[in-house]
Amino acid sequence: MQRFRRLNFWLIFILLGICWGGLGLAWGAEPVTIWAGSPHEKAVALTFDDGPSPVYTPQILALLKQYGAHATFFVLGHQVEENPGLVRAELKDGNEVGNHSFGHPRMTEEDQISREREVERTAVDLDLLGCPQELRLFRPPYSAYDERLKSYLAHTRRCLALWSLDSGDWQGLAAPAIIKNVLGRVKNGDIVIFHDNSEADRADRRPTVEALKKILPALKAQGYRMVTVSELVHLHDSGAALHK
Numbered sequence: 001m002q003r004f005r006r007l008n009f010w011l012i013f014i015l016l017g018i019c020w021g022g023l024g025l026a027w028g029a030e031p032v033t034i035w036a037g038s039p040h041e042k043a044v045a046l047t048f049d050d051g052p053s054p055v056y057t058p059q060i061l062a063l064l065k066q067y068g069a070h071a072t073f074f075v076l077g078h079q080v081e082e083n084p085g086l087v088r089a090e091l092k093d094g095n096e097v098g099n100h101s102f103g104h105p106r107m108t109e110e111d112q113i114s115r116e117r118e119v120e121r122t123a124v125d126l127d128l129l130g131c132p133q134e135l136r137l138f139r140p141p142y143s144a145y146d147e148r149l150k151s152y153l154a155h156t157r158r159c160l161a162l163w164s165l166d167s168g169d170w171q172g173l174a175a176p177a178i179i180k181n182v183l184g185r186v187k188n189g190d191i192v193i194f195h196d197n198s199e200a201d202r203a204d205r206r207p208t209v210e211a212l213k214k215i216l217p218a219l220k221a222q223g224y225r226m227v228t229v230s231e232l233v234h235l236h237d238s239g240a241a242l243h244k
């Protein structure tokens, strides 16, 4: 009995050590940065920034549903506050929602208080909508980040979520060019960036929606699973494995 107890003690001690080691590796001084998933898995993550938009987001959600795809929406807090129902619709369909700041500033040009306000106000908005936030994704506007931002994200248990394939839709391209950008270059593990801005931004996302009507069935036919960023990188299985 005594021996059994001692064995249990050591087993718990070793397990705790492994847990602390894993957490330290993932969430210590070095932040987790996500660029892409495994090149060995036939899967991609489609992502949509700057929404939700009352005009384009519902069309995109309908297309994702039609082709059995899930996506990650990197939303802006000010859009979330205006369109909470759209965030609920994104989540209801099994999509993921990440934080893309409140008002879309270039974070590297903001002071620390302003940066924190940008991240945390949107996080509170998402928390209130029941958006799972235990391992949270933050995508910086304009992909502008520095060591200070990475450090803040690490200490608040967030991942810096970037991308590996640019659809180019933000450049105002027509649908055929967006299709070519994506289907001509896509590979296993890609994180593809699109945009679903509101019309209030004077952004015309009709080409993005038109392009998705070709891109989604083509990716499906090629055997790609279209999953969320967290699923692509197995974030919930092992945060430590993502450490870079």
Ligand SMILES: [Zn+2]
Binding pocket: 049, 050, 100, 104, 141, 142
């Ligand atoms: Zn953006």
